[in-house]
Amino acid sequence: METITILKRDNQKATFNGEKIAVAIKKGFDSLESDKYTGDDANHVYNAVLEQIQEISKTEEYISIEHIQDLIEKELLRQNYIEVYESFSSYRNRRNESRKIFIAKQHKFLKAIEKLNQKEAIDADEKRENANVDGNSPMGMMLQFGSTVSKEFAKAYQMSEDYYEAHDSGQIHIHDMDFLPMGTTTCNQINLEQLFEHGFSTGHGHLRKPQDIMSYAALAAIAIQSNQNDQHGGQSIPAFDYYMAPGVLLTFKKQFKQRVYDFLEISNLLDTVDINAIIKHIDKVESLTLDLQEFSKFSDDAHTLKIIEKAYDKAVRVTDRITFQAMEAFIHNLNTMHSRAGAQVPFSSINFGTDVSPEGRMVVENYLKALDKGLGKGETPIFPISIFKVKEGVNYFPEDVNYDLFKLAIKVSAKRLFPNFSFIDSSYNKQYYKEGRYETEITYMGCRTRVMSDIFAPGEEVVTGRGNLSFTSINLVRLGIKHGILTNETPDFEGFYEELEHLMELVKFQLIERYKVQCSKSVSNFKFLLGQGVWMDSKSLKPKDNLHKVLKHGSLAFGFIGLAECLKALTGKHHGESAESQKIGLEIVGFMRDLADRYTEEEQLNFSLIATPAEGLSGRFVAIDRSIFGSIPEVTDRHYYTNSFHVPVYYDISIKDKIALEAPYHELTNGGHITYVELDGDTTQNLEAFEEVVRLMHDYEIGYGAINHPVDRDPSCGYTGIINETCPSCGRHEDEGDYGFERIRRITGYLVGTLDRFNDAKRSEEHDRVKHDL
Structure with a gap:
């Protein structure tokens, strides 16, 4: 086809691009939201218009945009697409009018935007008033309108x-274009250890350093939610077990000290020992696993030492129970705490599985048990995306310390779809790993994002405090x-x-x-992500840097x-x-x-x-x-x-x-990847096969993998498992009662659920729609 010249509305000339014409025609058909038109209908109109444009170009030096739109309208009428013609023509007229208005007001608009960007975020308290509204509320709709306008502003001026x-x-797709004017980044691996060390602020006041596992878990959820409001993507915790472990130890010390005091008091032995010295000794304890013979220096009475041992056992059991409650609360918070003006719960992920300390192991075991239990009525949690880090010598072989946690992760994933599995030993991940430094263990964000290599820190790459921009x-x-x-x-x-x-x-x-x-933004625009030092080296930033x-x-x-x-x-x-x-x-x-x-x-x-x-x-x-x-x-x-x-x-x-087949692509895609395997039936009844798939992923050097399988739930009786037309637990048919069965499926790494009733054809269509994104 010979080169065709287009005269644009600003009288600039450009080379004809047929793809733009095809897109304009497609938008006309799409505007009707009708199932009776397909892409083939739009293609027929496009081909006809293209032939006319080619014919005109033989005799004319150029063809104007307006002339092309006239040709489209005439062709829509000729092919009897009356509704599409009316929609296309109406939109064209509205666009012409809006252009006139927009040009007249653009200078004033730009000045207002400039002034808004200079305004300190602290002056906008009114934006916080409706932070806990539902996503279907007017606030959620408002954000959708704002998204549309923001995209157009980005196209026009940025x-x-x-x-x-x-x-x-x-040809391309610019992701999250609506956030471009705000200058937000996509995602970040949050270093909770750094945040917890001195406490942090969310903008309303300072939160002190947490002193027990309940506070650790609560502040972890708050940190994720706060960070969500400074980014347009996901928030991830790269070493959840390591970060939570100190909270378990603090809780254990509290419980141990209290139990020792109470048990000695009940036994009328407080006056026979130096209780203050015992408490000071417990304060110095560095692990749940300790030598109780150390307490013999405070008393040589066998009965007293037996009471201290009993207090220790009770403290461990109570700490374990509190840790479970903390993990359960953490999961509940991340599925109910709304961010972005109430439009959504935070996109959150946590990585864990390699801390071999008793405290870290207690965190992982109880987190997995809480995930297995589900939400208040047994629902499968949508967030956080849980990622179990697999490592030889840590949890992969039967003789490894955390092998039991690996087995538990398989059991829970077979029921709840999470955790997914990342593989530190894959060569392109292992090259960054440094023994004893968990910040060098490969971690993933959300459905697949991976950030590791750093041209500004060759040989010293870490995952913490970094993310995709x-x-x-x-x-x-x-x-x-x-x-x-x-x-x-x-x-x-x-x-x-x-x-x-x-x-x-x-x-x-x-x-x-x-x-x-x-980069043109400032610390004041991101008062948590940058102001609290969540992003790497951001504590060194000055206000105008x-x-x-x-x-x-x-x-x-x-x-x-x-x-x-x-x-x-x-x-x-x-x-x-x-x-x-x-x-x-x-x-x-x-x-x-x-x-x-x-x-x-x-x-x-x-x-x-x-x-x-x-x-x-x-x-x-x-x-x-x-x-x-x-x-x-x-x-x-x-x-x-x-x-x-x-x-x-x-x-x-x-x-x-x-x-x-997919494994070699993981090494090439250093920015993120995932391989899914789809299993039919109730995977909880065949954990050996489930584990075999995970081991295949490890052996073929998959970086990040997940196993998909049906997860259904009857909201009436709470049964979770495979449900066809009748609940295996209570015998209820899908058409009976107020609700159908809840069917959880994974789409691009995130779980989605529905309570809608499907007939067989629609259910098959839905399954296909879900599976294509996998």
Whole structure:
């Protein structure tokens, strides 16, 4: 096709981009929210309009945007899409009017925004008044309106036109664009030890250093919630067991001292011992495991020593019970504490499993027991995402100290879908591990994010106080369609990689542009994340410092989606079907990783490659591509693209083969990754098979993995397990009573549940919708 010149509304000339026209037409169809129209309808209109534009270009020097929109309206009428025409025309008129108003007021608007950005957050107390409202309330709706306006502001004033056009046309997806003007970062690994050492402030007042496990757990939840309001992504605790262990020891000391005093008093032996010396001795205890013979120096009376031993046993049991209550409260808090003006509970994750101290082990055991118990009526907790860190010599082998906790984690995951499992011994994770330094143990955030390498601290990388700054995903499928066997006799790999590198360059500069917005903010904008020293080195910041000096430790990530459909379009087979396609898939992802590494050196920023969590993106890209290229079997004919590098869920493959195929991509995607395995039936009845899958992940060097299986619940009797049409516990049918059965499934790492009743067809459709994001 010959080059076509477009005359834009500001009289600037540009090269014609058919993808933009296809997107505009698709939006017209989408605006009706009707099931009777498909991407093929939009594609028919697009092809007809494209032919007319090509014909006009033969005789005209250029064609205006307004002329093209006239052609679209006429074609919609010609093809009898009356409703779509009316919607498209109405929207066009509204946009023309709003442009006039917007241009007239933009100077005043910018001045107001500038003034707002300069205003100290402390002056905005009124924003805190409705912090505990429900997500479906007017406040939740208000945030949705704000999100829409914020995106448009970012496009108009803070982004290069090339970036948002690439986003709107479906070449790339800029995640969390609505938060760009605020300069927020995505996620962070919170160092609770540092926060707890001197206490911290949430903006309303200072919280003292916690003195028992209940306070430790409560402040941990508060820290997560406070941090959520300073970020647009997730909050993670990288070493939950290590951080909570001191709280267990403090609780034990309190209980031991009280029990010794009480038991001696009851036995009328207080006057026979130096009780103050005993209490001082207990204050110096450094572990729950201690030599009770040490107390013989305070008394040589066997009866007195027996009473102290009895007090010790009681203190340990009471501490264990209190620790369970603390863990239960922690889980309940994270599923009920709302942040972001009440719009959602915090996106939270915790990593644990490697602390071998008695206190750390008590934390993990009781956390897993509380997770197994569920919420108040037995519901499966949605948060936090629990991640058990697997390590040889710590919990992997039967002779390891924490092997019993590994077995318990398997049992609970088989029932509650959590914990997931991360593998410290995978070579690309183990290279950073330093014995005795838990801050060097690989940890994950949310559904997959991983932040480890740091160009500013080579050889001394840690996970604490760091996170991802922002990420943008590339639509691999469109490149596969344009350069594959669908449009060429043989795959045009040269053209494919040339365009992929062009998009990588585009995204690199877009990420840097956003990074500059983030760095232009100040400590006052993030009074918890930076003001309380949660982000690495942020305690050194002065009020007017550029944030580059601390944010440089974070990562800027390139994401991708639809490798399977990309390979299908390129070669005719995806990586599950062909060893040659697997080789090409690894070359594509390796090419992206090599570029990210090169950019890291060139730009002196931590660029990384992440296997994108799809969320709504898997459906967004395919809808746009179908409008442009039509319905292509096994490429654009479904409602989704396969998430990241996963083997398609509809492809029949063994668990072992799936793990083996996906494992090599984990090493390449240093910004984050996950492999899911789907199991049918009640996994609690076959824990050996469940454990075998986890061990396969370990052996094939998976970095982060999870096992998905059905989790159903009858809200009437509280039964949790597999439910078909009738509850195995009370015999209630799904159509009986006020509620249907609750069905929990995992989507992109997060759990979702529904109480809606489905017929068989809809249930199958829902299952497919859930599985595609896995």
